[in-house]
Amino acid sequence: xxxxxxxxxxxxxxxxxxxxxxxxxxxxxxxxxxxxxxxxxxxxxxxxxxxxxxxxxxxxxxxxxxxxxxxxxxxxxxxxxxxxxxxxxxxxxxxxxxxxxxxxxxxxxxxxxxx
Numbered sequence: 001x002x003x004x005x006x007x008x009x010x011x012x013x014x015x016x017x018x019x020x021x022x023x024x025x026x027x028x029x030x031x032x033x034x035x036x037x038x039x040x041x042x043x044x045x046x047x048x049x050x051x052x053x054x055x056x057x058x059x060x061x062x063x064x065x066x067x068x069x070x071x072x073x074x075x076x077x078x079x080x081x082x083x084x085x086x087x088x089x090x091x092x093x094x095x096x097x098x099x100x101x102x103x104x105x106x107x108x109x110x111x112x113x114x115x
């Protein structure tokens with residue numbers, strides 16, 4: 001899987017704004033990029049899509065708002081949806097997905113290191 005560099009830059013800017021001084025981590029994963037906040041996946045990108053962790057309780061609402069189910073091979077990724085880049089024409093539409101994902105990640109206690 002590859003990713004759209006322009007979309008990745010837009011996501012990076014949106015994550016930085018949403019995460020603020022608490023920060024985030026950008027990781028190459030699944031052939032794309034993922035952004036974690038507080039050690040948890042918030043969003044990512046692959047192909048021409050924004051991947052958003054909405055949690056299992058947020059999938060139905062996300063699908064109703066235009067997202068589609070995220071799959072890896074033939075398996076559905078629980079709690080994760082995809083939003084087409086074409087459905088994110090401006091910073092506000094992107095922030096509407098990124099902001100809640102960052103807040104969801106920030107609300108959890110950090111994972112312990114596997115050292």
